[in-house]
Amino acid sequence: MIINISEAQTEFPNLIEKYPAGEKIIIAGNGKPLFQFAPLDIENVSRKSGFFNCDIDMSSFDDPIEEMKEYE
Secondary structure: OEEEHHHHHHHHHHHHHOHHHOOOEEEEEOOEEEEEEOOOOHHHOOOOOOOOOOOOOOOOOOOOOHHHHHHO
16 A cells, blocks of 8 residues: 555544554655555564573672662
């Protein structure tokens, strides 16, 4: 589906409803395609947490800091 920018502004809620059906929406300005909205393929999106390949022990993360006890 190709839609003009001004029409997309007024019809945005209706356009969002078309996402579950998998319809791609192309927004055009002056008849030229500018960008495309398409549903994400959530099943194929993977992201590793952190940027180091190591294990970090976070079990004591919320424990009080000894050096800060004087400020309590």
